[in-house]
Amino acid sequence: MKNVYLDYSATTPVKEQVVNEMIPYFTEYFGNPSSLYTPGLEAKEGLITARNRVAELINSRPEEIYFTSCGTESDNWVLEAVAEALENKGNHIITSKIEHHAILHTCQHLEKFGFEVTYLDVDSEGFVRPEELESAIKDTTILVSIMMVNNEIGTIQPIKELAKIAHNQGILFHTDAVQAIGNMPVDVKDLDVDFMSMSAHKIYGPKGVGALYKRRGIQIPSFIHGGAQEKKKRAGTENTAGIVGFGKASELARMNLHSHMNHSSKIRNMMWERIEKEIPDIILNGPKDFSKRHPGNLNIAISYIEGESVLLMLDFNGICVSTGSACSSETLGTSHVLNAIGVPVTKANGAIRITVGDNTTEEDVDYVVDNLKQVVAKLRELSPVNGEKGW
Amino acid sequence: MALYNNTVMEHFMNPRNVGEIENPDGKGIYGSPVCGDMMQITLSVDENEIITDAKFKTFGCGSAIASSSMATELIKGMSVEKALELSNDKIVEELGGLPAVKIHCSVLAEHAIKNAIYDYAQTHGRKYAGLEGYNPDAEHHDDCEGSEEGGCQGCGNGK
Numbered sequence A: 001m002k003n004v005y006l007d008y009s010a011t012t013p014v015k016e017q018v019v020n021e022m023i024p025y026f027t028e029y030f031g032n033p034s035s036l037y038t039p040g041l042e043a044k045e046g047l048i049t050a051r052n053r054v055a056e057l058i059n060s061r062p063e064e065i066y067f068t069s070c071g072t073e074s075d076n077w078v079l080e081a082v083a084e085a086l087e088n089k090g091n092h093i094i095t096s097k098i099e100h101h102a103i104l105h106t107c108q109h110l111e112k113f114g115f116e117v118t119y120l121d122v123d124s125e126g127f128v129r130p131e132e133l134e135s136a137i138k139d140t141t142i143l144v145s146i147m148m149v150n151n152e153i154g155t156i157q158p159i160k161e162l163a164k165i166a167h168n169q170g171i172l173f174h175t176d177a178v179q180a181i182g183n184m185p186v187d188v189k190d191l192d193v194d195f196m197s198m199s200a201h202k203i204y205g206p207k208g209v210g211a212l213y214k215r216r217g218i219q220i221p222s223f224i225h226g227g228a229q230e231k232k233k234r235a236g237t238e239n240t241a242g243i244v245g246f247g248k249a250s251e252l253a254r255m256n257l258h259s260h261m262n263h264s265s266k267i268r269n270m271m272w273e274r275i276e277k278e279i280p281d282i283i284l285n286g287p288k289d290f291s292k293r294h295p296g297n298l299n300i301a302i303s304y305i306e307g308e309s310v311l312l313m314l315d316f317n318g319i320c321v322s323t324g325s326a327c328s329s330e331t332l333g334t335s336h337v338l339n340a341i342g343v344p345v346t347k348a349n350g351a352i353r354i355t356v357g358d359n360t361t362e363e364d365v366d367y368v369v370d371n372l373k374q375v376v377a378k379l380r381e382l383s384p385v386n387g388e389k390g391w
Numbered sequence B: 001m002a003l004y005n006n007t008v009m010e011h012f013m014n015p016r017n018v019g020e021i022e023n024p025d026g027k028g029i030y031g032s033p034v035c036g037d038m039m040q041i042t043l044s045v046d047e048n049e050i051i052t053d054a055k056f057k058t059f060g061c062g063s064a065i066a067s068s069s070m071a072t073e074l075i076k077g078m079s080v081e082k083a084l085e086l087s088n089d090k091i092v093e094e095l096g097g098l099p100a101v102k103i104h105c106s107v108l109a110e111h112a113i114k115n116a117i118y119d120y121a122q123t124h125g126r127k128y129a130g131l132e133g134y135n136p137d138a139e140h141h142d143d144c145e146g147s148e149e150g151g152c153q154g155c156g157n158g159k
Helices: A016-022 A038-058 A071-085 A101-111 A130-136 A159-168 A240-255 A257-278 A307-316 A336-340 A362-382 B006-013 B062-075 B080-084 B088-094 B100-124
Strands: A065-068 A092-096 A116-120 A141-145 A172-176 A195-199 A210-214 A282-284 A297-302 A351-355 B026-032 B037-045 B051-059
Touching: A016 A240, A038 A065, A038 A195, A038 A240, A065 A071, A071 A092, A071 A101, A071 A141, A071 A172, A071 A195, A071 A210, A092 A101, A101 A116, A116 A130, A130 A159, A141 A159, A159 A172, A240 A257, A257 A282, A257 A297, A257 A362, A307 A351, A307 A362, A307 B006, A307 B062, B006 B062, B026 B100, B037 B062, B037 B100, B051 B062, B051 B100, B062 B088, B062 B100, B080 B100, B088 B100
Parallel strands: A092 A116, A092 A141, A141 A172, A172 A195
Antiparallel strands: A065 A210, A195 A210, A282 A297, A297 A351, B026 B037, B037 B051
16 A cells, blocks of 8 residues: 655654664764763764754854754743743743644643743734734733744744844744744844754654754753753753754755755645645635745645544545544644634634655655545545535 | 554444435434534334434544444344433444543434434324433533533534
8 A cells, every 4th residue: 555644744754864874873872972981972973063963954053052852842941941030020921822732831831830921813824913922022021932833734933023023122032943944944043033942853853852042142041950961951861863863854954955845845736736626615724825834734624524534534545644623632622723713613623734745756646635535525425514504 | 553443443434324314204413513523313213113224424533433333233123212222332332442532422423313213202202211301402512522712602502
């Protein structure tokens, strides 16, 4: 059976060049990077190269990169550390309603300790309105955190403009760029952000490694306490092989950025053109202007049927997509992102996310759309709901 | 490795009794698309109060569709009285188990059948002990997942 993976925003396969570069760090250069003898220094050398490569991808200085265990840790660290460091200045944080749960749930956690959080609304395509950010700022605001690219609907936020608004009021700005790096040009100097979260496994690197960009000169406390790793800012023996893999993946992402973007958007556009033409009663969720959308992202609400059944039937034919539906896996509840952009619950229940990437081919497009058409027709045949009944 | 066992997958991929009986003796709808699950069951019942045919249409996830398929299979040929005793536990058992978060799908199937029988009893002037005090809409909201803020608009229980 043909296998077509269409969930690159969930995770990506690790590139062979990345794996090859990682392997010696499990066996040959296994030393603890904190050790002062040769095997330790060899391992440390790997970290230095990796840090340079990640920094180069986002145009930062290497010393502004702090390796973590994942994007979620980076998000937790920034929010909790800024809250702790600026407690005396204020207790107000601004974010948006469509952030990743790594941000939303950390904000909810901080609310239990007396912090006040404003969750900005977004428009019908998921964009934060800059004027709403501006009017949400108070004297007590200490941090603004807005994701660069939304993981479900692919909306690319005007981060440069939003960061400027925060900075004009002397407020720190963080962006979760987990879905952005490798999928669009990201230049922290140009964007002028103070903190940025990243993850390796979304850019063809390994799972279990992420990073936080922290602008030089800003002091925040540690989140993980212990040894002196990462300039005493992030304790714990480094995941050397993982970090080396992140470095290589970053280098490849930088070198291949334009071909990756062109390939992804070409395949995505081909898929959307066929779906839009051949499957009735569907809605595209997220930006209609594809230049403001993640190059590989499609999120479609398919009327009259439920997303998990679509996922299951596609999986039966070797096609992997994800859903934003009530019945998806463990969390019975529709996507907070689709709710925030005003997709009715009935439609959100039938939403699927397709994200293409480097290994998706033009032939895959036909296989996927042919299958999707059949699956949708079969499930609509089963459904008591249809256009005439008014849902 | 699969989300569901083989029996559930088989009933999901090749569901039995799909459709809608024309001029049914009983028709029941339970759930709503707002809740993520909706089932419609239509029944043919003969003069001896035996269910001769049952068909379903379901909006929902894999386990909702599999539960509908299994439930209609189970009640075909049963007396109405006996079908009223069909519990969601029995549906789950026949399916070889459902993940814990999906048990409510089997509850929906049980209720959709009860609603169809209620309709049959109402339109045919029958009385069953199993329907005493039964309100076809009453318990729906308890099973409804709805949206976090929105409540269940579909079943009219509002916020």
